[in-house]
Amino acid sequence: GGIITQTPKFLIGQEGQKLTLKCQQNFNHDTMYWYRQDSGKGLRLIYYSITENDLQKGDLSEGYDASREKKSSFSLTVTSAQKNEMAVFLCASSIGRADTEVFFGKGTRLTVV
Template sequence: GGIITQTPKFLIGQEGQKLTLKCQQNFNHDTMYWYRQDSGKGLRLIYYSITENDLQKGDLSEGYDASREKKSSFSLTVTSAQKNEMAVFLCATDDNQDTQYFGPGTRLLVL
């Protein structure tokens, strides 16, 4: 077993602000993902990384940067927060057997 930790749990930002979300895992899994969850839109992939220092764009990468500093951590940056934006950002890893394990999420609100 393992744990995925996402920080912060809640993030309140200002319009135009650069915001960074962090994810740590101790599964020792190679691949990590960042998803955005909006009501009625399911999960949309922002970035993923198949190994340390690797980055792959998902369908929703515009407006975001990511960094896989080491195998256990994957961070996501909102480059310019949009006013009234509200979403949950989910980090996930997979076990190379197709099962994805999700973190608890970071809830973003932009004022």
């Protein structure tokens, strides 16, 4: 089996700050994802990447940048944190075929003060 490691587990930022979240996977999966989870809104796709150096925008990409410099890692940057923002950011990976399982990390909880 493999594992997805997200760092940090908790992130506290200030309004307007640029914040970076990191994700590593050892499944050797091609595709990686970033989702945002808000209470009552489910999971919304921010960015995904089907291979190294590839980036695809999801429905929620505005306000975020992403980077996939290696197959095993995928980082997400909040370009300007919004005051009172609270959400959990989930990283995931998969082989990339339609019928395959997507594996998730345990998340980074962001609080903006």
